[in-house]
Amino acid sequence: xxxxxxxxxxxxxxxxxxxxxxxxxxxxxxxxxxxxxxxxxxxxxxxxxxxxxxxxxxxxxxxxxxxxxxxxxxxxxxxxxxxxxxxxxxxxxxxxxxxxxxxxxxxxxxxxxxxxxxxxxxxxxxxxxxxxxxxxxxxxxxxxxxxxxxxxxxxxxxxxxxxxxxxxxxxxxxxxxxxxxxxxxxxxxxxxxxxxxxxxxxxxxxxx
Numbered sequence: 001x002x003x004x005x006x007x008x009x010x011x012x013x014x015x016x017x018x019x020x021x022x023x024x025x026x027x028x029x030x031x032x033x034x035x036x037x038x039x040x041x042x043x044x045x046x047x048x049x050x051x052x053x054x055x056x057x058x059x060x061x062x063x064x065x066x067x068x069x070x071x072x073x074x075x076x077x078x079x080x081x082x083x084x085x086x087x088x089x090x091x092x093x094x095x096x097x098x099x100x101x102x103x104x105x106x107x108x109x110x111x112x113x114x115x116x117x118x119x120x121x122x123x124x125x126x127x128x129x130x131x132x133x134x135x136x137x138x139x140x141x142x143x144x145x146x147x148x149x150x151x152x153x154x155x156x157x158x159x160x161x162x163x164x165x166x167x168x169x170x171x172x173x174x175x176x177x178x179x180x181x182x183x184x185x186x187x188x189x190x191x192x193x194x195x196x197x198x199x200x201x202x203x204x205x206x207x208x
Contacts, residue, residue: 002026014096014127015086025076025133036069062150067143074137077115079130082182085123097128098181104135114138114177117188122181138174140194142167160205170198 003020004013005027013022043049045061080094102119109115115135123129145168149161175192178184 001029021127022132024131027078027132028075029133030075031073033072034070036067038065038067040065062152064148064150066146066148069143071139071141073139076133077135077137077177077179079120079128079132079134079179080181081122081128082180082184085125086127087125094180094182096123097130097132099123099126099128100130100134111174111190113188114174114190115188117181120181120187135177137176138190138194140173141171142173142195143169143171156208158207160207162201162203162205164201164203166199166201167196168198171195172197 001024003022003024013019015021041048042060042063042065044051044063045057046052048061051057051060079097081096081098082094084091085096098120099122100119101121102116104115104119106113106116120130144164144166146162146164148163151159151161153159172193173195174190175194177188177190178186179188181187
């Protein structure tokens with residue numbers, strides 16, 4: 001909770017003489033964040049449970065499976081009214097919020113209508129009354145997987161073969177909804193994805 005987040009999201013409170021009116025959810029707030037990591041050493045090879053000797057130990061030993069998962073709720077939509085609606089002489093950035101005149105939530109949010117655009121109106125000669133943190137952006141999910149093969153070469157030297165899959169399940173999440181109401185046909189819509197499509201990477205790492 002705060003009364004004005006940093007400029008990365010929305011800048012200063014809309015009315016610097018009444019900052020308490022802007023008290024609400026921080027623009028960077030995420031209500032739930034779940035992070036998970038796992039490392040599993042396959043039980044084959046030297047000093048492991050099975051196949052401790054010979055060629056099978058060398059071929060099947062030293063394999064390591066890794067996983068990193070993250071799931072989080074979306075941060076608040078930054079609602080903005082462009083121009084200088086309060087007529088304070090500030091046209092350098094969108095300081096104001098729109099007026100709330102209806103129910104902003106929709107039953108089935110989509111990229112074309114993440115929230116009810118008709119519930120908002122451009123203020124005229126006033127600051128907007130829409131509260132901060134009224135709506136949430138889409139949630140985000142991602143899982144990275146990797147498989148390592150550790151190959152001992154010398155007492156102090158080893159080689160690691162790495163196969164890495166970023167966004168391994170190709171989870172496509174929506175990007176940020178457009179919160180600018182003024183002369184903006186994409187207000188309330190989402191036109192980008194919030195995740196990177198699956199990427200595969202092969203690497204070799206030398207430890208010495």
